[in-house]
Amino acid sequence: MLPTRSNPKIGIEQAQEARGLVGEIIRLDNEQGGDTLCEAAAATVDRVDQWLQFGEYSERVGRELQLALAELQEATGWVHYDAGRQQTARYWYQQALCQAQITGNLPLEVGVLGCLSMQAAHLGRAREAIQLAVRAQEQSAGWAPPRVKTYALLREALGWAEMGDLGEAHRVMARAHHTYRARSPR
Numbered sequence: 001m002l003p004t005r006s007n008p009k010i011g012i013e014q015a016q017e018a019r020g021l022v023g024e025i026i027r028l029d030n031e032q033g034g035d036t037l038c039e040a041a042a043a044t045v046d047r048v049d050q051w052l053q054f055g056e057y058s059e060r061v062g063r064e065l066q067l068a069l070a071e072l073q074e075a076t077g078w079v080h081y082d083a084g085r086q087q088t089a090r091y092w093y094q095q096a097l098c099q100a101q102i103t104g105n106l107p108l109e110v111g112v113l114g115c116l117s118m119q120a121a122h123l124g125r126a127r128e129a130i131q132l133a134v135r136a137q138e139q140s141a142g143w144a145p146p147r148v149k150t151y152a153l154l155r156e157a158l159g160w161a162e163m164g165d166l167g168e169a170h171r172v173m174a175r176a177h178h179t180y181r182a183r184s185p186r
Contacts (some may be wrong), residue, residue: 010057014062018048018072025075035052035080045092048072063103070099074112081119110136112150115153120136121162129159150180 025041048069051057058064077092093116100109117132133156140148153176160169 008051008055010051010055010061010065012058012061012064015057015068018051018068019064022068022071022075024104024151025072025079029075029079029082035084038076038085040085040089040098041042041072041079042092043075045069045072045095066103067105067108068098070096070103070105070108070112073099074115077112077115077120081115081122084125086119089127090116093119106139106143107148109143110140110152113139114151114155117159121158124162126159129162130156133159146179146182148150150176153179165178 025037025044028037048065052062052065052069055065073092073096077089077096079087080086080092093112097112097116098111100106100112113132113136117129117136120126120129120132133152135176136152136155137149140152153172155170157172157176160166160172
């Protein structure tokens with residue numbers, strides 16, 4: 001169970017349990033929709049943030065808690081997005097992006113940039129969607145597998161389509177297709 005007292009002693013089990021809640025939030029979102037989870041997800045983020053700020057833990061547990069916090073913030077952004085609470089979703093995505101950058105977790109950062117890009121396109125902010133997707137591509141250079149690079153390219157293509165530039169959208173889609181096909185054989 002997640003500790004609640006002030007200045008709790010946090011072990012690796014609790015930190016891993018906190019990270020495991022990300023999957024539970026996504027599972028429940030798929031079953032029930034985001035609207036039913038917004039408050040619970042935000043409360044979970046707040047709890048883990050309190051642990052980070054006021055808990056007693058080892059360096060290893062601290063790293064795990066930071067990752068849990070970033071992943072929970074991203075999932076909380078998603079349930080708010082799914083619930084149509086766009087302003088709050090953006091807040092949580094921005095918090096997740098900041099935490100991903102603090103921890104140096106490039107895969108998480110690229111994923112959050114993709115979420116922000118998708119949301120920007122959804123809100124009619126096409127230029128912002130493109131810029132976020134391009135940033136995701138930049139951050140994925142040199143380490144990401146083709147599927148991650150393809151994901152970022154598809155977000156960019158969505159931005160171009162939202163902007164009404166179907167020619168550029170098709171060019172970026174062709175790059176995405178080429179990138180995906182370049183993946184290593186199975």
